[in-house]
Amino acid sequence: MKMMVFDVGGTAIKYGMVDGDFNILFSEEMPTNTYKTGNPIMQALESKLDEYAGEFDAVGISTAGQVDFANGIVTDGTDNIPNYRGSDLKGVFEKKYNVPVAVDNDVNCAGLGEAYFGAGVGENDFLCLTYGTGVGGCIFQGGDVYRGTKCAAGEFGHMLLHAGERQCTCGKKGCYEAYASCRAFTNTVSERFGRYMSGREIFKEENLKNPIIIEELDKWENEIVSGLVSLCNIFNPSLIILGGGIMSEDLLVNHIREKLRNSIGVNYQCVRVEKAKLRNKAGMLGAAYLAAKKLNG
Secondary structure: EEEEEEEEEEOOOEEEEEEEOOOEEEEEEEOOOOOOOOOOHHHHHHHHHOOOOOOOOEEEEEEEEEEOOOEEEEOOOOOOOOOOOOOEEHHHHHHHOOOOOOEEEHHHHHHHHHHHHHHOOOOOOEEEEOOOOOOEEEEOOOOEEOOOOOOOOOOOOOEEOOOOEEEOOOOOOOOHHHHHOOOOOOOHHHHHHOOOOOOHOOOOOOOOOHHHHHHHHHHHHHHHHHHHHHHHHOOOOOOOEEEEEHOOOHHHHHHHHHHHHHOHHHHHHOEEEEEEEOHHHHHHHHHHHHHHHHHOO
């Protein structure tokens, strides 16, 4: 059994082949904007499916945006990808390649990857958040993803924590991700220094001694924790998994653990905060898990 899998992001599409034991046989990447007209994602995925046609038994797609999970249609939240909303990934590709196709939101797939192959192994319930350009969320409950009535649950990045204040890309003001995303942090630090600074540069040892970075890092950690406090109060989770490249920084995660512990009540102290283990493989492995589940009925 082999599964062709994709992880569609705003800037890049990761793709590869996964075997029945969930080993990634190969993994490659191409720009999201490889195709300039029409529906760039559909064209990009189809080009790779054509290239490997006959070599896979199922297809798994992890994608940015909100997804009608049952029907495999991208329904919303993809304004940064032209002509993508409404894409019938499951219908089109099942018809053309005559194999099962599973499609889900990228953070749901990342959560599934962590649940079965990463930091969430053995856990029945947890929350998974990714911090990058925005803030994504997955609710893993009772051994599966909780998707909500319209498969739009887990949009933690759009909790209103500063109503009416900083503009969010969704059109509202004061969303969690407008303050707690990695982009929000790097933008703020870059403004203070008068030039762009990436997260990688900010976390260089010599820069972490700079008083401006110390100040802005403390503010950003507080914004991250404020959202996590709300989620603890709502879900009372035993585990929160933090993903996104920036969360590989031990200093950051240790600060978040400490600040969260000091901000929640006695009945929430059971929560563990862990770094995602799979990093950029989580979405692909989650998509592979869903494809295998389709294939096996």
